[in-house]
Amino acid sequence: MNEQTTQATLASQTTQATQTFEYKAEMKQLLHLIVHSLYTHPEVFVRELISNASDALNKARYRQLTDTAILDYDTPLQITISADRDQHTFTIEDNGIGMEREDLLSKLGTIASSGTLEFLKNLQASGGKVDGTMIGQFGVGFYSVFMAADNVTVETRHASPDSIGLRWQSDGKGTFTIEETDKATRGTKISFTLKESAWEFSDEYRLKSIITKYSNFVDFPILIGSEHINSVKALWQLPKDQVSAEELTEFYKFLTNDYQAPLGHLQLSIEGSVNFKALLFVPETAPMRPTAFEQDKSLHLYSNKVMIQENCKELLPEYLRFMRGVVDTDDLPLNVSREVAQSSPAMAKISKVLTSKILNVLQEWEQSEPVKYETFYKNFGSLFKLGINSDYMNREAIINLLRFESSLQQKGTLVSFKDYVSRMRDEQTEIYYLSGEHRDVMAVNPNLEYFQKNNIEVLLLTDPVDIIIVPSIPSFEGKMLKSIDKADVNVSSAKSDTSDEPSRQATDDLLKLFKDVLADKVEDVVESHRLVDAVVTLVVGKEGMDVQMEKMMKMLDKDFKGSRKVLEVNTEHPMIKNLSQMCLANSEDVRLRQYILQLYESALLIEGNLTTPTLFIRRMWEIMSDATK
Ligand code: ADP
Ligand code: MG
Numbered sequence: 001m002n003e004q005t006t007q008a009t010l011a012s013q014t015t016q017a018t019q020t021f022e023y024k025a026e027m028k029q030l031l032h033l034i035v036h037s038l039y040t041h042p043e044v045f046v047r048e049l050i051s052n053a054s055d056a057l058n059k060a061r062y063r064q065l066t067d068t069a070i071l072d073y074d075t076p077l078q079i080t081i082s083a084d085r086d087q088h089t090f091t092i093e094d095n096g097i098g099m100e101r102e103d104l105l106s107k108l109g110t111i112a113s114s115g116t117l118e119f120l121k122n123l124q125a126s127g128g129k130v131d132g133t134m135i136g137q138f139g140v141g142f143y144s145v146f147m148a149a150d151n152v153t154v155e156t157r158h159a160s161p162d163s164i165g166l167r168w169q170s171d172g173k174g175t176f177t178i179e180e181t182d183k184a185t186r187g188t189k190i191s192f193t194l195k196e197s198a199w200e201f202s203d204e205y206r207l208k209s210i211i212t213k214y215s216n217f218v219d220f221p222i223l224i225g226s227e228h229i230n231s232v233k234a235l236w237q238l239p240k241d242q243v244s245a246e247e248l249t250e251f252y253k254f255l256t257n258d259y260q261a262p263l264g265h266l267q268l269s270i271e272g273s274v275n276f277k278a279l280l281f282v283p284e285t286a287p288m289r290p291t292a293f294e295q296d297k298s299l300h301l302y303s304n305k306v307m308i309q310e311n312c313k314e315l316l317p318e319y320l321r322f323m324r325g326v327v328d329t330d331d332l333p334l335n336v337s338r339e340v341a342q343s344s345p346a347m348a349k350i351s352k353v354l355t356s357k358i359l360n361v362l363q364e365w366e367q368s369e370p371v372k373y374e375t376f377y378k379n380f381g382s383l384f385k386l387g388i389n390s391d392y393m394n395r396e397a398i399i400n401l402l403r404f405e406s407s408l409q410q411k412g413t414l415v416s417f418k419d420y421v422s423r424m425r426d427e428q429t430e431i432y433y434l435s436g437e438h439r440d441v442m443a444v445n446p447n448l449e450y451f452q453k454n455n456i457e458v459l460l461l462t463d464p465v466d467i468i469i470v471p472s473i474p475s476f477e478g479k480m481l482k483s484i485d486k487a488d489v490n491v492s493s494a495k496s497d498t499s500d501e502p503s504r505q506a507t508d509d510l511l512k513l514f515k516d517v518l519a520d521k522v523e524d525v526v527e528s529h530r531l532v533d534a535v536v537t538l539v540v541g542k543e544g545m546d547v548q549m550e551k552m553m554k555m556l557d558k559d560f561k562g563s564r565k566v567l568e569v570n571t572e573h574p575m576i577k578n579l580s581q582m583c584l585a586n587s588e589d590v591r592l593r594q595y596i597l598q599l600y601e602s603a604l605l606i607e608g609n610l611t612t613p614t615l616f617i618r619r620m621w622e623i624m625s626d627a628t629k
Contacts, residue, residue, distance in 0.1 A: 252325075
């Protein structure tokens, strides 16, 4: 329907002359940035143009399988490059899917993702080098051509038989034009005269070396003159021992536009209830771009060496989407539609096998290559962990692969539940954890004091995702998991109760006064067994929500009311002893009420939940004025 409308409009414009369009402001900025900041590796424009041609050829090849009415049905798919050393001209031509007017406007006139410009600007402002080789990652690879040319012409004709030829031209600054041409063949031809600084790219020898460096794995012949430059090779089809480490790295870079080598890979050849070959990679770092860029990325699906679907999401569960690579299967017919492929049983089986193989690799790393595993975990852990709540089949395996900071380890060192349990003393029955935003802040959390004093390990959950997943794990190896923010945490109550009767009475009276003053604010006030140096702390009642979780809920919903907390009072603390004496002397003393409120709010402040800092500060000033009289 959509297509028809587009064509109808095009038909009525047949006699129209050249139309001029102005780039949006952000597009202009982006172009400026590309031309003036991406001074390293200008040769990547060759790669980007070839990569686009290859994408277009893949689309044409796929369409040919299902539609014989396609324009130039049986021409061999290929990319032809020609350059003239004397005229400094450069042309790259493909007989791929081509572009319609709408594509020229939306794909070659706007930035695909709104985050791109922001991101590049920030990177540049923070002194980060915007390396030319990175550009393809941002979905703006085409524009790298303006590193080499001032004026670019794109002549294109879409594969639909009734399409018309179009010419797009731009100086990469303010505007571009579109006009009709009489292009007879399907595909796209991009031509320009090289800037003086880029004359080297009209040298055939130089071009050949760039193509073998960056584009060797393109699935279609790349021709310069009649010479075939690239070695078309489906690596994943070869036996493992015939694939070198270099080829793997090159292939990975080609596939992902990453400029670094991958962290690791796995190559699979599966025969059985489902048959497929796969070559998968774990990237070294999470992509340096807003996550929005990533959402559509996944493995490419091939059927007998023909790519039938780019970024096929159904091949992997969401939590393993950091993986890159290709899967090639004969179990799906070539001309299967996207919808059918998605719901096919073969797809589900492939996904299941891939998942378990990937988890196996991670387990291997965890066991024998801990540094590699940590690199993986630090980069992709937040996504990976979510598998706990979505992949019940592999839940145990994922739980074993979790890592946390620990109160007994240096900042940055990660431990597993297994490590933790192996260090537990016999009398300890629970696995303790504390959640928070920053390790340094957590280290001085009053609720941690008891554990530190008694040398009991506490897992420190610093990743916001942890608050979602850890409470969903009730126990590990029979040990219950417990947040130390909770009131019923099993701290020993064997606190020496040497206090004599009168002072016991004073303490009880004081606690009663606390309850009185804070009646509508807390669930209860109790004597603490966990505090050492701190005077008071807030803990969560038995049924209450974890403090961090509550904070998150409040962020999502302004009206969210957290549950009331239990205030624990360190009755061994000299200040509390003083207060008990004051209370004994005169429980009506107004200062007592003031102090109690101040103590309560100080606990709120530590927790990050004090909403009335001004009142708190005013009270503090009053107390200090009083004390310095
Ligand atoms: P990306 O390739 O990441 O989408 P580019 O800036 O390289 O970003 O290309 C933008 C878009 O322009 C492509 O997605 C494609 O739709 C279109 N395009 C570019 N070159 C060609 C080509 N040779 N044939 C058909 N379409 C093309
Ligand atoms: Mg591209």
